[in-house]
Amino acid sequence: MKLSILPLILLSVLLNSGAQLSLKAGVGRAGAFHFAWSNIVPFCMQLASNPWILLSLACYVVSIVVWIFVLARIPVSIAYPLISLGYVVNAVAAHYLLGEDITFLRI
Known part of the structure; x- marks a missing residue:
């Protein structure tokens, strides 16, 4: 593997992690969704106007673009296992950011 590709892989991992964290923050601010047909459109509108949700979508889009650059340069059998760094991140x-507990079972 070329070491020059490692920063792109790490960037993709960080963007994906940022997307997950901002998605969690956005959904947390939106509140619980009560499953009923009448709630779907209002809840989706609330999510669509939430800056944290929009940030998460932007992070995902950029992460995919970066990942395409990675896959164009190295085999997926090398690149994909490095995505597991995202679990730790x-x-x-x-x-630290959301106050979630880290337990032995989560590691």
């Missing part, structure tokens, strides 16, 4: 970031 998400757990640590959720602990």
Whole structure:
């Protein structure tokens, strides 16, 4: 693997993690969704106007573009396992940014 591709892989992992965390923050601000047909459109409108949700979508889009650059340069069998770094990044970031507990079972 070319070491020059590693920053792009890490950027993709960080963007994906940022998307997950901002999605969690956005959904947390939107509140609970009560499953009923009459609630779907208002809840979706609330999500569509939520800046955290919009940020998460932007992070996902940029992450996909970066990932395409990665896959154009190295085999997926090398690149994809490195995505697992996102599990650690998400757990640590959720602990510090969202106050979530890190337990032995989550590690």
